């Protein structure tokens with residue numbers, strides 16, 4: 667592996683009063699204590715892409731939209747992802763699905779995991795995300811963090827903080843250990859394939 671892996675902590679909602687910033691900053695602080703990977707926040711607010719309106723999938727042609735090109739470049743720079751995800755009607759937010767549709771090869775052969783929040787820790791959104799990520803050739807990991815109803819309501823409405831729920835940090839540390847392992851391993855694998863001059867990940871029919 668040539669350089670330290672880079673992992674993006676992706677904020678997946680954009681509304682003005684979103685909760686997403688709190689879990690994202692919390693995770694960044696925990697992750698910042700590691701020296702085996704670099705972490706950065708990626709905020710979908712900084713990539714205001716229109717509803718997908720390109721001529722074809724980005725698996726075939728690069729998007730023409732400026733924000734989408736920047737988004738793809740950022741996804742390519744990163745070696746792994748943590749999606750900080752809410753649950754909107756038992757699924758991922760529309761803005762996140764749209765963003766995922768705007769890139770393809772940039773995601774291939776990289777790992778991802780999730781910090782979900784909501785009534786059931788966004789577990790349903792995470793399961794749906796796994797289906798979408800499989801098509802993007804992202805390996806989604808077992809270990810996740812779910813901020814369930816008690817903690818979500820506590821933090822959103824009762825002035826509680828992450829420090830009131832220390833088991834969330836316990837889960838996050840295991841998740842980060844796993845994510846860094848997968849990120850480093852797949853990065854090494856991609857670099858070996860590139861060094862051999864072999865084909866990068868290609869899209870099979872369907």
Ligand SMILES: Cc1cc2nc3c(=O)[nH]c(=O)nc-3n(C[C@H](O)[C@H](O)[C@H](O)COP(=O)(O)O)c2cc1C
Nearest residue numbers: 679683684685686752753754755756783784785786
């Ligand atoms: C359109 C919409 C749909 C929602 N659907 C769900 C849901 O299915 N399950 C759930 O646990 N919370 C749901 N919620 C509540 C969200 O968990 C809560 O508003 C959360 O703060 C949203 O994330 P955000 O603050 O980052 O936007 C929904 C909220 C919105 C705005």
